Structures are given as structure tokens and as C-alpha cells.
Amino acid sequence: MVIVGKILVLIGSIFLFLGSLGILRMPDVYNRLQAGTKATTLGAMSLILGIGFMNGSFLVKSIALIIFIVLTNPISSSTIARASHKSGVPLTSKSVIDVCQDDMKKEEV
């Protein structure tokens, strides 16, 4: 059980590292949102579950913390994306289509 917990902690920390590398290197706010939120959510889940497996007395609180992170992290990501698109942060030059552009025009009319 301890070995499984340590491997889960290692996987979680690697995902946290990759998520924040994506934040540093992606070209755009929206790409950074994808990299930063999804990878970081999985990394935090795996790390906290691994700690819960390593010490049995932490398991209940770890599961409560995991449920809270899974519920709230996509909400904050969606709120940041909506706010940045509404206040007109431009997309990167490599992007092909902006699907939400029509919605913005409708709201202005």
C-alpha cells in the first residue's frame, strides 16, 4: 500500500510540473487555461490520494479534499475563461476559429 501511495505521489508531482510548464510556455491565455487547469487538477488528485494511501489516518480527509478540488477547479477555470473572453483578450495568431464570437455580437445588439 505504501509503494502504491509513493508511486501515486510521484505521478501527481510530475503532472503538477507538466501543468505549470504548460503555463510557462503556451502562447495564449486560453491555451494556458487548458494546460494549467486540467493537468493540475489530475496532479493534485493523484498526489492527495497517494498521501492518503501512505498514511491510513489521512484517508478520509484526503477524499474530502479531492471531492472539493474536483468540484471547484473547473468552475474557477470557466470563470477565468469567460471573463477574459468578455474583456477582449485576443487569441493567438495560430488559432483557426473563434466559436464564441457570434455570441458576443448578439449580446452587444
Place this chain on the structure above:
Amino acid sequence: MILGLSFVFIGLAVLFSTLRLLKGPTTFDRLLASDTLTIITTALLVFMASYFSRVIYMDVALVYSVLGFAGVVVVARYLEGGL
């Protein structure tokens, strides 16, 4: 050994997010970097709870996660213009 390697990876994650927090061209980059730093700090507090074998750090991590989420949502709604 494995835990030390994980600690090095978490430290690099904190370093890269802090670089984006300092560099970020727009305000939303900084907001996203601070959101990511909140999640990394939550994971790091759980790590510390296991390392020092103190259960109280789990409660600290839960409260920190709640407050960080509320702060990010409030700042994003404020920048959007309709608080």
C-alpha cells in the same frame, strides 16, 4: 528517494508558476497563475502533513483551498464587470 524526487518536481512547478505570475502580459495570466499556485500549495500542504505527520495540516489545506477558490472567482467576476 521517491518522495524527494516528487518534492523537486513540486518545487519546479512553483518556480514556473511564479515566473508566469511575474511575467504575464495580461491580468488574466496573473490570475490563472495565482489559481494554479493555490492548487499547488494545497497539494504541498498535504505533502507536509504526511512529512511531519500532523493531521492538522489537512484542515489548513482544506480552508486554504476554499479561500483560494473564492478569491479567484471574485476577482474574475470583478474584472468581467458584473460583480
